[in-house]
Amino acid sequence: MSDKKLTSASGIPYVDHEDTKGVGPRGPLLLEDFILHEKLAHFNRERIPERIVHAKGSGAFGTFTVTGDITKYTKAKLFSEIGKKTRILFRFSTVAGERGSADTERDPRGFAMKYYTEDGNWDLVGNNTPIFFIKDAKKFPDFIHTQKRDPYTNCKSATAVWDFWSLCPESLHQVLFVMSDRGTPYGYRHMHGYGSNTFSLINKEGEKVWVKFHMRCEQGIKNFSSEDAAQMKSVDADFAQRDLLESIDKGDFPRWKMCIQVMTEQQAKTHRFNPFDVSKTWSQKEFPLIEVGIAELNENAENYFAQIEQSAFAPAHIVDGIGFSPDKMLQGRILGYTDAQRYRLGANYEQIPVNRCPFAVNNYQRDGHMRIDGNGGKSPNYYPNSFSDVRPDPSYTRPADQLDSDVADWFDRNGPGEDDHYTQPGIFFREVLDATGKQHLIENIVGAMSGITGPKRAEIINRQLCHFFRADTGLGMGVAEGLGVDVTKVMDQMPRTEI
Structure with missing residues (x-):
């Protein structure tokens, strides 16, 4: 006899899990059977809103180990010494399809990374391509609408896709990537990953450099041909999910080498094109890759919904020693991603275990849907106050940004240094x-x-x-x-x- 009693969500033990209370063996059911209500009401709410983009994905946990010294560029604690290990969560995804779509569709692949550091969670949210279709976040809703279902036919529309791309020459670089065999990678283990946007690194002296993050696949690049991808779509729509899960289960742990490209502020000012344009790459001859560490995925989620579907990533989540850049797409993503997670999971989404920082979290945020901690107890919910010892630490002050212009305007994306799309x-x-x-x-x-x-x-x-x-x-x-x-x-x- 098991000592684990069957209970309701409120912990009340009950017996009749399969049969509803009714009047006689063939009579109507009784409204008072609250277990029936609880089961059906919960069932109706088992699906949270799927992500607008990157809806179908796979993920796993693992470890990031520092193998290269970049402390002259950054004071971020996760890079502080050779051999330092940090727990990680990676989520891979297709971009345009719904949760039931096939893993082998021609599409960019999301490459989202969460590093659980002692200074908070760092989210590096990119793709398997170093570039993107557009370079201003204001165009993002329009672009995604072309990738989704047509409002009249409710089908995907090649006409909408190519109409938009043909009217946006900045998309050409990414179009060629996606239309090549890189657009149908062989699962998630055999592709590179990129932070895509330009970020900054800040060292202990407050000196800043611009940086691109690269995740170099250690398994070797492998892609489907268009025909093979279509064939796999009919055989196993969940190929990439199954491949990642089974490889980790049998101890064949996928690994990626993190590298960075570094550009000084002076180099950025004199570069021949805008280095903050996400439709461009930086030449690896001019800005060679610098090794940082190895990311290894070695632990599957115990429960997909709890740990992968509820995982939330946002480029806004940077830690001390890592910063933003004037990249227009990145600037828009800082708002868009956190807002999307609050819509999808609620204002307290960062309290969900997979998203929660495993180290100290202290703030004055209170209340909201699904508050699952002590909600601050009886401590004050305002600052400054005379009672709490939660105060800002001035050692985390970020250096001021030196702006090159005091003109606020809408600038032509095809102006000087911006117009070479070819x-x-x-x-x-x-x-x-x-x-x-x-x-x-x-x-x-x-x-x-x-x-x-x-x-x-x-x-x-x-x-x-x-x-x-x-x-x-x-x-x-x-x-x-x-x-x-x-x-x-x-x-x-x-x-x-x-x-």
Whole structure:
């Protein structure tokens, strides 16, 4: 006989878990059976709102170990000495699909990391690509609307996707990444991760540098072809989830090497393009990778909902020694992510065990839905006060930012240093992809653009082809031929200086 009694959520033991109290063996049920109410009401509320983006994901816990000394750049305690270990949680995801979508869809992959440090939780929230489709967060809702379901058909719309991309040339670099085989990675263990945005590091002297974070896959890069991804979609829609879970269960722990690129403030001021533009990468020849440490995932969640679905990540969560940058996408994400978590999980989402800092948390926040700690007890809920010893520690003061301008305005995203949308995509096509990769990229683009329909079809295709030609003539020709487009008509739309 088990000593674990079956109880209601309030701890009241009960017996009839399967049968409802009624009038006679075949009579109506009684309203007084509160266990029936509790079970059905809880069942109706078992699904929290799914994430607007990155809805379907997988995750695991592990350890980050410092292997490189970067203390000259940052005073962040998790990087303080060689060999220091920090507990981590990584969550991987597709971006556009719903929770029931397939893991092998062509899509960027979210690469979200939580580091449980003694100075609070640091969230590094990026993708498996070092760049993004847009560089101003104000455009984000519009972009995501094109990736979701059409308001009329309730289906995905290739027309909307390519219409938006063709009208936003800054998207081209990321479009080529996603349309290449990198857009269908072989699960989550065989891809790089990136912080994507530009951040800053601050050392003990208050000196600041700009930084890009890279997570270099130790398992080797492996991608599906478009055909293999489609086949796996029909065989196992949860391939990436299953692959990650089973590899950790059998002791085959995936690892990533964290590296950083560093740019000084002076280098940023004189750089040939805006280094805070997330649609651009920094040259690794000019700004070489510096090793920081190894992240290893070695522990699966005991309960997916509690520890992965309820996990909440936000770029706003930075720790002492790490800071922000003027990256416009990052600036918008600082607000957007925390607001999304409060909507999805409630104002007290950081008290949920998977999100809670395992070290000290002291503040004057009180009340709200699902407050699950002591709510501050009888201590005051205001500051300053004469009773509490919770006070700011001046040693955590962040250095002031030196601004380059006192003009507040809406600036042209295509102004000087902002308007080269083609050089890096061209380099990616010519120098990064091999012959097979180039061919797959063209085939994938042709397949995707073939879905464009409606009276604006030719206009959208020609506009996008202009972008491809400006990046690389071979790319433009390959796509145009695949779509059966008369290239002379495309050339007529291009400025003569671009041909």
